[in-house]
Amino acid sequence: MEQLKRTIYVWQAPVRIYHWLNAVAIIILLVTGLYIGRPVLKPYGEATGNFLMGNIGLIHAITAYIFSANLIFRAYWALVGNEYAHFRPWQKGFFSDAYETIKYYMFLKKEHTVHVGHNVIAQLMYFFVMWLGSAIMIVTGFAMRSTIKPSSWMNVFFGWMSVFVGPAQVRTLHHISAWAFAAFIVGHLYMVIRQDILDEDGTVSSIISGYKFGLVKQDHKED
Numbered sequence: 539m540e541q542l543k544r545t546i547y548v549w550q551a552p553v554r555i556y557h558w559l560n561a562v563a564i565i566i567l568l569v570t571g572l573y574i575g576r577p578v579l580k581p582y583g584e585a586t587g588n589f590l591m592g593n594i595g596l597i598h599a600i601t602a603y604i605f606s607a608n609l610i611f612r613a614y615w616a617l618v619g620n621e622y623a624h625f626r627p628w629q630k631g632f633f634s635d636a637y638e639t640i641k642y643y644m645f646l647k648k649e650h651t652v653h654v655g656h657n658v659i660a661q662l663m664y665f666f667v668m669w670l671g672s673a674i675m676i677v678t679g680f681a682m683r684s685t686i687k688p689s690s691w692m693n694v695f696f697g698w699m700s701v702f703v704g705p706a707q708v709r710t711l712h713h714i715s716a717w718a719f720a721a722f723i724v725g726h727l728y729m730v731i732r733q734d735i736l737d738e739d740g741t742v743s744s745i746i747s748g749y750k751f752g753l754v755k756q757d758h759k760e761d
Contacts, residue, residue: 545749546654548622556612557745560668563605564719570598571716599683606676609669622655625665632658643729652737654750660729667722671715678712 549557573579573594582588616623626632636658641647643659651657656664681699684692700708734741744750 545751547748548620548655548750549744549748550615550619550623551748552611552615553619553623554745554748556608556615559608560605560612563601563608564723566601567598567605568716568720570594570601574598575713602676602679605672609672609676625661625669636662643732652739654739657733660726663722663725667718671718671722674711675715675719678708678715681708682712 574591577591577594579590616625635651638647638651639657639659642649677696677699680692680696682705684690684697685700685705687693688697703711730741733739734743739751740747741750
């Protein structure tokens with residue numbers, strides 16, 4: 539038996555569109571959010587002619603709506619998409635494989651279980667940051683914005699959080715989630731670039747083309 543590489547269609551078009559739209563949205567949200575939290579640029583002149591903070595806030599809000607809609611769409615596609623679009627922690631050996639993969643990324647072992655789709659560490663990172671973190675980010679973000687207009691629909695659905703948790707705690711949760719996204723970006727880039735180089739499976743290009751290279755066993759016959 540010999541191992542050969544073949545192309546496998548892994549990331550469907552909706553997953554790829556979600557990925558890039560999400561990436562752009564996160565960068566915009568981080569940049570505008572950092573500015574809103576600590577405005578380093580202070581325009582001079584009358585306030586009526588300088589609406590920089592208002593414009594930054596508007597960009598942040600519009601991007602937040604896009605980010606939220608994109609997440610809802612991805613949740614839907616996790617149900618109807620192909621096998622690589624799912625998160626399945628109940629699979630046999632999921633957490634033991636996670637431990638071994640962590641050792642691989644920390645250079646404590648040379649080999650690891652090869653996955654065509656996301657490996658277990660990537661799945662866990664996506665679950666806790668992209669899913670749980672995004673949910674916290676959205677709820678806390680709308681909760682803070684709902685205080686602007688107490689009669690708005692946002693206050694009806696999200697205003698309860700500021701009442702029961704407290705405005706300061708809501709803001710803290712929002713900021714912690716934002717920094718979790720920043721840390722995720724660093725870890726995500728490290729893992730995909732490392733895997734692309736060491737496994738030579740086309741991880742980086744697959745999020746554009748949808749195709750990765752997977753190993754398959756094939757009978758080898760001498761001529």
